[in-house]
Amino acid sequence: MRYLLNEKGIIDVYVEHVCDEPSILDLLEGGTILQEPIDEGTMDIGEGYVTQNSQPAPNFHEAPETTAEGDANETDALHGGEYNVGDEHELEEEEEEEEEEEEDVITTRSSDLWFNPSWTTVWFEVGMTFEHVAQFKEAIAKYQIQKGCKLKPVKSDPTRQRIHRIGQQCNWSIFASFDKNDKTFKVKTYCREHTCFRSLKSDMVGSRILAEHHRNRIFANPQIIISEIVRLSHLELGVHVSRDKSKLAKERIMKEVKETHTKEFAQLRGYVEELLRLFPQSNVQINSEPPTTPEGKPTFKGIYVCLEGCRKGFLLGCKPVIGVDACFLKGMFKGTLLAAVARDGNNQICLADDLSNHTRRDLTFLSDQHPGLINARQTVFPKARHRLCARHLYANWQKIFKGKLLKKRFWIVARSTYEGQFNKNMEEIKNLSVKVHDALKSIPPDLWCKAFFDTSCKCDVVDNNINETFNNWIMDARYMLIIQLLEYIRVKVMVRMAKNKEEISKWRGNIAPRIRKKLEAHKIEVAKYRCEWNGRTQYDVWHWNDKFVVDLIGKKCSCRAWDLTGIPCPHALSAIGLGNFNPDEFVSIWYKRVKYERAYNVPIMPCNGEKFRENYHGEPLESLPFRCKQGRPKVNRRKGDNETKKVKVGQLEKMTKEGGQITCLLCKQPGHNKRGCPKRPTESEEASASTHQPIPRKPLTCGYCKQPSHTRTTCTARYFVDENSGQSDGLGRKKKHRVGEFINSPELNLQGLQRETTMRHTHPSQFHKAQPPQKSTKKKGSSEA
Template sequence: MAVVPHEEELATNPIDVEGEDRDEFHIARLAETFMEGEESIQHDVYPESDEDEDENGPPRLTNITRGDGSLYKNQPFYNGIAFKEAVTDYVLMTGCNLKQYRYDKDKIGFKCVGSEKCEWQVYAASLPRDPMWRIRLIKDVHVCIPNGECEMFKVPVIARLFVDKIRDNPDYYLPAKIEEIILENWKISVTRPQCQSARRKALQWIELEYDMQFSRLRDYGAEILDANKDSVVVIDTVTSEDGKELFNRFYVCFDVLRRTWKDSCRPILGVDGCFLKHKIKGQLLVALGRDADNAIYPIAWSVVQVENTENWLWFVQRLKIDLGLNDGDGFIMISDRQKGLIRAVELELPKIEHRMCVRHIYANLKKNHASKKQMKPLIWNLAWSYNEAQFKQRLERIFAYDTVVYDEVMKSNPRRWCRAFYKIGNYCEDVDNNFTESFNKTINKAREKPFVAMLEMVRRLAMIRIAKRLDLAYSHKGICTPYVKKFLAKEHKIAAACKVSSSTNGMFEVRVSGDTHRVSLKKYTCTCMKYQICGIPCEHAYGVILNKKLTPEDYVCQWFRTNMWKRNYAEGIVPQRGARFWPISEGGSVDVPPDPAQTGRKKITKADKKRKKGVNESPTKKQPKQKKRIMHCRVCGSAEHNSRFHKKQNQPQAAQVDPSQGCITEEN
């Protein structure tokens, strides 16, 4: 503490202090004394005071933390569980063999059983006059040597040690790995069954925790809106007969994702659904876009119980409102041929260009024509036709190959999945929905997690992806994205063989492989139509660029420029807080719904695999084996016994056989 100088001290000071000089001297001495005693500011440290000091030991009030393994007399704890955790930390630090010998509600004790002569003991209790749990007795002297055995290291203790690690990576922390870590880190030997039971118990705790998070689904939605302003979160529930709010549907669209897609992405939507694999069954529906490098850009996702027309209509309606699709004019949607989705798009987005995925079309054809191996290149080449002349030529090849296949192709309406009939101006050549399938594969691990953990993992993957793609975009030095370089590299060989003839108004005639095409670099067009559909010079336009020694990047549309790529990832999803910090929202808790009736083929059970009975076989169940046949005595015909038993019963008595009666009779 700062001490004010006394007058006696001033009198002995050789400096002459009078009047105002005396006051300045006092101030200087006070400042010097204060600076000598000043300590640096520290956060999260309890300040010390005189009344906290205890002559018999450490301060009475200390910062209760776990992990140091220290135990001392009068050490305080909030409850008995905290005391047990402190003893556990002591065991982890020392490796001593402790055992709990007191289990009362307000009294807990541990002793060392490593040796009969070891008197180490610790005892904590909560007393009426002092309700705070404290260590009342401790004998901190060991005479035993740790040998890797510890009786208190039971299943619950192991489960508490590894519950956080199992939550983060359940596939890595298997029983064998847990056993190895315990022996390596703390030199304590446990059995494999103990680790297996501990892992099972930890998973039960985690499951209970996730169930509580699901009941707070509305609070989770409030946290999304709190961290990411102007986002859209819809939680749809239905009321059961007993008044519970059962989960029905969930939808989220982050504001930054929809704004970025509308501002700097091509008007393309890939839509698909995939199954959830945890306790709460259902379908995860996703809507994805394409960035300037032609990679995946997530937009929105939803969870519904069943993939039917009603739920697809609800999802498409949400996308229509949030993305401003209106009637769909000027936009592209790519999906499989799910009937509910097709119907929903027809109702809500009648003018959208709805492309069918060729992979699903070919898969359906393959079911009926599995032996026709040459069908695959014919179907895909038809889909890749850039103009109507190519389309007709390749369609004739299918007709020449197999008329049955040709009829089925025509029934699928190939104008819905062939490039030759795509609308010009959107610059997307996709004929399949591979990028949504790729996204579903990326989130495969997430789909195995509980509901809220699954949603959080999808959000976190999208957030991390945006951050990584931003680094790639800013580290790229070219005018156009890497996708353009790969695209032109495939065309270089044909482009180099092109013969170019100039015309007026920036027009060129290009001859290659017996074909002739008209190219206009000013209008970004070619009569092969590939340039207009892709937005990147086709082999004919690239041949003109090579012939005139021009810069290829100058003739690529704006959607594939590096500046546009940077705009794709200029903003990202804001990180969110954990469940402990979620805000309390209005509305009650959300309960788990019953498993929905999934569409598709019924799962084959063991009962379905039983042998089918024949036509003349009795349909009734056979009688038990003991009732199937009743034994009779062949001597007397009675059903009470057999012949062997009959003879033994009558052996002591003199008997004779009456041939006429066929049984044994006694003599008179």
């Protein structure tokens, strides 16, 4: 007998002897040795016996093997020696202590099993702990939605909750009660067996559970319709909920949305202080109305934000052109967002400078025909230049003068670059319509035509599409709360400025990529021109019968395209090519790398969240009064007749009648229909016209039976051929008789009617062909014998 003692003090005893039946020696508590037969799963003992686990026993005669990895992969060191039964009691005490430790660990785990409300899958266990009875009820409600079973509280009070399955024979049940020691709510008994089918109806799924499930969805889209909530509840929760319950759930969330709006207005001053702490040179101002009562609070009226990075970027690297446009907010409290957008060296969006401190430079404003913007510009910037958006101008103009040809001519006139071209295009419009020509002449051309624009700003745009692009860029933010709206715009501008600064390293050359594309497009047209040099810095450029003068030193061309944009026109490139100069040197500095780097050199810093602006200084603000209008709120803007309508995916595309003119059917004049026609007869005329008696119509008469009230196509008379009548027409055909004729004829009797009935059901092939009448062979004057 040999024994092995490992480092843990546990003795393994092995016996090797020859016997009919192999056995295993176990050490018992009394210190005696028991010989026990080996199990059936134990295989024959050879080099080492193998159990059902297929783990060979160690070889006692050989030293333990070691791996190349060292002590980390070695087995426990085994020490050989003789077995001492006196050490048995010490080993038994150590085993009992280990068993007690294991029991303590299991008990601790069961008592520390807490329910987590953020679990996506709800499950229960005996000993699971809840903070209070309301949390347990919420878990039961989520569980029945998850399993699709109807649960009913059999015992329900603040200290005990017993829930059973109802509607079907199912053994599922759970009981939980209040624990006085821990002051918690614990599960005491639980039968987890389910023998019922899933149900789509659940009485415990109320508006509170629906509101909790759709909370984020309704917060993100307060305009979600009730039918969409019902549909999503069925798809995601697997239960059918009513419209009333879904409507009540949405009302719960909308009440929280309103409270959140009020909370954000109260924290607005703290947000402003945080911005000024991060950007000391920024300009952020809040406009509020004083309280109407001594106990009241000031009411929010407006806020102005100009960040330091945008202000310095505009001053250092953007052209002095600012587009101003407003868009409507679509949240609960509505409102208007007015944004000032500039253009960088790549003709892209860049939020503009702090306009209130920018009076030393000549500015050019782009806006629509809104009188408020025009009056404000004249008051604050009386020396600044102003341009009207040609797209908005045409939208108002085409309401009176419609037609695609006039639209084409209007944009040709607006894009004329010099005065001669403008006058020529206006004469073409005058040939089409004198009224249209006079209407365009009434608008000052320096507001909407390139030929009269100032050339110092190096911008030739005639529309304000860049502001429309910005409004569409922040479309998602227009539904948000006020602080979320400001943060959304700040983050998007911060990311855009960082991205544009990174794109500078990808430039090829010293000019912005968009400007280089335009320059390359102008180079293609150079082959159409012929250029001659005057010996100094000026050139004559011919294009058929037109001739233009180019001055390379002054960077001017008589077509004014180079003067307006700062990009060499095809005429200038023809002269540059004749002099073997580099075209990049004649591009304006606004489009070069230096200006672009300065525009995005000052970054926008990140801002802390809500928890860091709780301790702000200042009186909190009240939100704007909430006004709920009747009917469904309109979200999308009503488009004009000249704008294209969006077509849904998969919808049949076809021409519509929108924008066309209608023609009256009475007077044949355009612009109205017969309902609104001035020549339409009045009610008295219609009444007098109705007194005339209509001309009586001739009554219907059948062509066969000569009877009234029906025609020959609907006549019920039937025709037949009488084989025995002997009558025939001139062509040898049997004479046809109507039924009425046979009834009224004394020559026919009842047998003739029977023959008629028989012939109606006889196939036409069975009829006898009518034989022509035979000529008599009897001589004239002869008599019969």
